Amino acid sequence: MISIFYVILLYKSIQMKSSYLITKEEILKLYKPIDSKAHKGTQGHAVIIAGSYGKIGAAVLASKSCLKTGCGLVTTFVPKCGYQILQISIPEVMVATDENVNFITNIHLPLIPQAVGIGPGIGKELGTQKALFEFLRVNKAPLVLDADALNIIAENLSWLELVPEDTILTPHPKELERLIGKWNSEAEKFQKTIAFSEKYKVIVVMKGAPTYIINRTSVYENTTGNAALATAGSGDTLTGILTSLLAQGYEPKYASKFGVYLHGLTADLALPKTGYESFTASTIIKYLGKAFLSLA
Numbered sequence: 001m002i003s004i005f006y007v008i009l010l011y012k013s014i015q016m017k018s019s020y021l022i023t024k025e026e027i028l029k030l031y032k033p034i035d036s037k038a039h040k041g042t043q044g045h046a047v048i049i050a051g052s053y054g055k056i057g058a059a060v061l062a063s064k065s066c067l068k069t070g071c072g073l074v075t076t077f078v079p080k081c082g083y084q085i086l087q088i089s090i091p092e093v094m095v096a097t098d099e100n101v102n103f104i105t106n107i108h109l110p111l112i113p114q115a116v117g118i119g120p121g122i123g124k125e126l127g128t129q130k131a132l133f134e135f136l137r138v139n140k141a142p143l144v145l146d147a148d149a150l151n152i153i154a155e156n157l158s159w160l161e162l163v164p165e166d167t168i169l170t171p172h173p174k175e176l177e178r179l180i181g182k183w184n185s186e187a188e189k190f191q192k193t194i195a196f197s198e199k200y201k202v203i204v205v206m207k208g209a210p211t212y213i214i215n216r217t218s219v220y221e222n223t224t225g226n227a228a229l230a231t232a233g234s235g236d237t238l239t240g241i242l243t244s245l246l247a248q249g250y251e252p253k254y255a256s257k258f259g260v261y262l263h264g265l266t267a268d269l270a271l272p273k274t275g276y277e278s279f280t281a282s283t284i285i286k287y288l289g290k291a292f293l294s295l296a
Contacts, residue, residue: 020220022213022257024295030254031295034070043072044247047109048240049118049135052128053102056082058121058147058236061281063093065240066117068288069262071247075111079103104128107135115142117243119149120236128152136162142246143167146239147175154178160200166215166252168242170205172235190219203256205242207235211260215253222257225264228271233281238263241288265291 034043046066051059056078063076063086075094076086080101087095098104105127116139122128129152136159143164145153150171153159157179160167171179176189180196183189193214197204204214209227213220241263245255266287267279274283 020218022220022222022224022261024261027258027261028295030250030258032248032250038072040072043070044114044244044249045073045075045111046071046243046247047075047077047111047113047116047141048120048243049077049104049107049116050120050122050236050239051078051082052104052121052123052125053079053081055121055123056085057233059086060089061233061236061285062117062120062240062243064090065237065285065288066244066247067092067240068285069241069244069259070292071244074244075109075113077104077107077109098131100127104131107131113141113247114249115144115243115246117144117146117239119144119146120239122148124148124152129156133159133162140164142252144170144239144242144246146170146235150175151178157200160202163200163202165201166203168203168205168246168252168256170207170235170238170242172207176204176206190214194219203252205238205256205260207238211264213256213260215256220257222260222264224261224268226267226271226276228267228274228276228279229264229284231280234263234284237281237284262288262291265294269294 048062048066050062059076059078059082063074066074075096077096079098083095083097086093096110098106103123103125132152180192183192193204194217197214198216206212211222242255242259245259266284269290270283270287
């Protein structure tokens with residue numbers, strides 16, 4: 001009976017915490033419009049590490065959304081098979097490649113970035129796992145971990161001790177389960193995620209309907225977005241958005257809120273034009289400009 005009573009109390013407290021809503025009013029306090037004298041060198045240089053054979057599209061989506069969120073410069077690190085695809089599909093992006101053709105095995109960056117997003121489409125090859133570990137061991141830049149980076153880390157949780165404090169993790173429900181274990185109720189899911197965030201000093205973006213941000217014991221509920229976002233590549237674009245904001249100097253706790261709000265807002269703005277069925281991850285990127293303009 002004690003344990004049931006505790007769970008009920010915890011669930012009620014979480015419901016109260018979810019009253020920390022991420023609203024337009026909140027975002028306007030965080031938003032830093034671009035200075036009229038800004039140039040690409042002042043708008044941050046982000047690195048996206050993504051892609052493997054057959055999944056270079058993830059790198060394209062993350063890189064393009066990173067640019068379209070205001071980042072001045074974006075370098076994308078991919079296996080060699082992604083070089084021509086990136087250069088042709090996004091001429092604004094600089095491309096660095098691994099020695100390996102089909103997947104990433106050795107992450108060597110030609111610059112010191114302001115932020116890094118890693119994980120979309122990288123796969124779980126043994127060489128990629130080793131490359132991720134070596135990267136985490138030396139990286140000092142603000143970081144976003146997504147997709148296969150999370151799946152690899154879920155099997156090596158001690159690696160989270162290597163990441164910068166307030167690194168942003170963006171798991172969908174299955175990725176979250178791999179990180180924190182199974183749960184039997186919503187209350188237990190929140191309890192485990194809060195404990196995880198506290199233990200590793202990370203920010204967890206729990207993607208879903210709605211999306212929640214867990215920052216230690218603080219829980220924030222996003223107020224934008226709809227079912228149209230349940231589409232392939234949607235998470236890749238969120239990684240690019242968050243990495244862009246970090247590179248532009250937003251603190252992780254603010255970048256996470258602003259990023260999920262913008263991401264959801266694109267779907268709200270696009271839905272009357274596209275409907276649910278025709279909305280794609282590329283639509284998110286297309287509507288980022290309108291999302292920013294709606295903040296004016």
